[in-house]
Amino acid sequence: MTEPTHLLTVHTLDQRGIIANLSEVMELQGARLLELSQTVVRDYFTIIIIVALPPDTNTETLSAQLHRIIGPGAAVNLLPYQTSHPPLPDSDRYILTALGDDSPGIVHDISSLIAERGGNFVDLDCRVAATRIRLVAEIELPPTVALDQLQIDLEHAGQTAGLQVRLQHQRLFQATNQVLFRRISR
Amino acid sequence: MIRGDAIFETIRMFQEENLDVRTVTLGLNLDDCSSPSLPHLCAKIRAKINRAAGDLVRATREVERRYGIPVVNRRLAVSPIASVAAGHGRDALVQVAKTLDQAAAEVGVDLIGGCGGLVHKGLTPTAKALIDSLPEALSTTQRVCSGINVATTRAGINMDAVLALGQAIRDTAEADQAHHGFACAKLVVFANMPEDNPFMAGATHGPGEADAVINIGVSGPGVVKRALQRLIEQVGTEQLTLADMAEEIKLTAFRITRVGELIGRELAEKLNVQFGIVDLSLAPTPQVGDSIGEILQTMGIAAIGAPGSTAALALLNDAVKKGGAFASSSVGGLSGAFIPVMEDATLAAAAAGGSLTLEKLEAMTSVCSVGLDMVAIPGVTSGATIAAIMADEMAIGVVNNKTTATRIIPVPGKAAGDHVSFGGLFGASVILPVRCPGDNDAFVRFAGHIPAPLQSLRN
Numbered sequence: 001m002t003e004p005t006h007l008l009t010v011h012t013l014d015q016r017g018i019i020a021n022l023s024e025v026m027e028l029q030g031a032r033l034l035e036l037s038q039t040v041v042r043d044y045f046t047i048i049i050i051v052a053l054p055p056d057t058n059t060e061t062l063s064a065q066l067h068r069i070i071g072p073g074a075a076v077n078l079l080p081y082q083t084s085h086p087p088l089p090d091s092d093r094y095i096l097t098a099l100g101d102d103s104p105g106i107v108h109d110i111s112s113l114i115a116e117r118g119g120n121f122v123d124l125d126c127r128v129a130a131t132r133i134r135l136v137a138e139i140e141l142p143p144t145v146a147l148d149q150l151q152i153d154l155e156h157a158g159q160t161a162g163l164q165v166r167l168q169h170q171r172l173f174q175a176t177n178q179v180l181f182r183r184i185s186r
Numbered sequence: 187m188i189r190g191d192a193i194f195e196t197i198r199m200f201q202e203e204n205l206d207v208r209t210v211t212l213g214l215n216l217d218d219c220s221s222p223s224l225p226h227l228c229a230k231i232r233a234k235i236n237r238a239a240g241d242l243v244r245a246t247r248e249v250e251r252r253y254g255i256p257v258v259n260r261r262l263a264v265s266p267i268a269s270v271a272a273g274h275g276r277d278a279l280v281q282v283a284k285t286l287d288q289a290a291a292e293v294g295v296d297l298i299g300g301c302g303g304l305v306h307k308g309l310t311p312t313a314k315a316l317i318d319s320l321p322e323a324l325s326t327t328q329r330v331c332s333g334i335n336v337a338t339t340r341a342g343i344n345m346d347a348v349l350a351l352g353q354a355i356r357d358t359a360e361a362d363q364a365h366h367g368f369a370c371a372k373l374v375v376f377a378n379m380p381e382d383n384p385f386m387a388g389a390t391h392g393p394g395e396a397d398a399v400i401n402i403g404v405s406g407p408g409v410v411k412r413a414l415q416r417l418i419e420q421v422g423t424e425q426l427t428l429a430d431m432a433e434e435i436k437l438t439a440f441r442i443t444r445v446g447e448l449i450g451r452e453l454a455e456k457l458n459v460q461f462g463i464v465d466l467s468l469a470p471t472p473q474v475g476d477s478i479g480e481i482l483q484t485m486g487i488a489a490i491g492a493p494g495s496t497a498a499l500a501l502l503n504d505a506v507k508k509g510g511a512f513a514s515s516s517v518g519g520l521s522g523a524f525i526p527v528m529e530d531a532t533l534a535a536a537a538a539g540g541s542l543t544l545e546k547l548e549a550m551t552s553v554c555s556v557g558l559d560m561v562a563i564p565g566v567t568s569g570a571t572i573a574a575i576m577a578d579e580m581a582i583g584v585v586n587n588k589t590t591a592t593r594i595i596p597v598p599g600k601a602a603g604d605h606v607s608f609g610g611l612f613g614a615s616v617i618l619p620v621r622c623p624g625d626n627d628a629f630v631r632f633a634g635h636i637p638a639p640l641q642s643l644r645n
Contacts, residue, residue: 095193125190136190148251166197168254170188175444176199177192 004034004050004081012074014045021069030054091140093170100163102133109157118142204408204476209259210246211384213391213399216265224278228285235289238398243294245456260295263389268303268313276315283323283330290329299331299389305347306338320354324369325361331387337377337580339587342638349633352573363598366606370595377583377590382463383519399462400454404446405469408476413438414484432505439509447514465519466510470530472613479532491542500553522555528613538616552582557590562606562617565598574626585639
């Protein structure tokens with residue numbers, strides 16, 4: 001299996017052709033794209049790519065090439081790949097949702113509660129439109145977590161700020177939204 | 187991660203549209219409790235229920251929290267008591283019912299079904315005694331429900347049992363005068379009774395089932411109604427066809443069924459028992475936004491009972507079954523749409539307004555789940571007339587190879603047009619008139635057996 005060597009992140013004003021240009025430069029360098037996640041947040045294109053570069057790659061030259069092809073104003077970072085802490089053993093994945101009035105510090109309040117109980121955000125999407133906030137996160141929780149209490153604390157934090165916060169096991173959403181849903185895929 | 191929109195759509199079903207797991211029902215075989223000694227029989231029943239169901243409430247709460255889904259009721263369905271208590275007499279059967287009531291209270295469930303029997307081909311002495319015991323058993327207990335199967339497509343209709351039950355229903359209402367005959371709401375008479383129905387009052391743990399089984403009843407008329415309303419808003423009535431509505435109902439039924447299976451399988455695993463079935467039955471409550479009548483109104487039937495009502499209900503019932511069947515291989519029970527008049531505020535209003543009559547209800551039951559359900563009739567209606575109403579309903583089930591049932595309440599002291607209220611989920615309704623009462627007595631008093639129809643000869 002090809003091991004990752006570098007992490008490439010790019011943020012820039014969105015425009016057509018960014019991925020085509022990026023991938024062309026990477027291909028010319030002999031890079032292999034191993035994992036990629038891209039989204040547009042408001043007007044900003046943002047991408048994170050895990051790559052395997054040939055051992056003789058000059059990363060400074062590659063960065064400069066990437067910068068040049070994407071254009072001025074872009075943030076391009078090419079960092080050595082490091083392994084993270086291992087995933088929580090036997091952890092369960094939950095979906096955290098918050099919907100309601102936006103208020104300063106609410107994301108911090110919610111994320112702190114999750115962090116205090118040993119939870120880890122693995123995916124997060126948060127949008128504010130006018131005065132309303134909509135947050136959806138996928139969270140890993142250790143099996144020992146006192147779920148009742150965490151749910152109560154999250155609901156309480158939300159109520160104080162005018163939000164409805166819910167924490168529900170992700171299998172509920174798989175079951176109701178995916179045609180293929182098997183018990184054994186747990 | 188699943189799309190945010192899809193996640194919020196699922197949450198909306200629970201939060202705003204009254205989707206819930208209506209019942210978690212533990213089916214329990216009590217055949218191994220049989221004993222010629224009444225104290226021994228009762229002690230064994232109580233011990234087995236406590237052993238098997240002692241953890242049901244706690245485990246259900248855990249699953250409820252994990253998924254953030256409300257589970258409204260926890261219930262028990264036991265083997266037909268007419269078999270479990272074979273050889274015992276009427277008074278002993280009342281004691282058995284009281285034991286069931288006590289055991290249900292001890293494990294924290296609100297209803298226990300199965301105090302009935304399968305009598306479609308004939309009545310055993312115990313089954314006869316059980317029918318005789320029902321007025322006292324149902325009026326002196328809180329939680330005990332009875333389901334009695336009097337007909338099947340293969341066997342025909344046991345009119346001896348129908349006649350006896352007509353009188354038993356009348357006597358049960360009289361015995362429970364203080365509560366307007368509410369005890370009758372705990373007695374269901376079936377044709378083609380399913381062995382795995384989780385919904386009360388007709389839940390019985392059939393003889394072909396495993397020792398202990400978790401069956402799930404999910405509901406959600408509000409979700410279906412809102413889905414149809416959104417479809418109409420999005421597409422407009424000009425473009426929309428009934429086939430589009432059927433597709434939308436199927437999709438909604440699919441999602442609801444999946445919720446039920448998820449909960450059921452996890453709970454069965456926690457309790458270390460078999461998972462049985464998920465029964466997606468659109469079971470209304472008197473709450474606004476939780477009504478079958480409102481779905482039919484959304485489909486364009488302004489006055490429930492008016493021409494078109496039966497066709498609309500047929501479409502709804504069929505689409506629910508198709509969506510459920512695609513979602514899970516473990517769909518069972520009744521799975522369709524219930525039309526319990528008292529428990530559905532819109533149906534009750536249609537009955538009060540005169541558009542929904544007993545005869546139209548009977549027609550509608552030929553295309554949906556169950557039958558004449560929670561129908562209040564005048565208290566003076568004779569046992570024979572009640573039997574005749576039941577015989578009509580059983581005939582629909584037998585000939586059409588489907589389940590039908592009756593849950594009829596002859597309300598003591600009340601006449602057609604009066605009003606009765608049982609409160610809570612049991613709702614309220616006007617007393618429906620029974621046309622030509624008494625004119626049918628000669629027919630049902632012939633009793634005996636209505637032979638099985640030609641459709642029974644399938645081998």
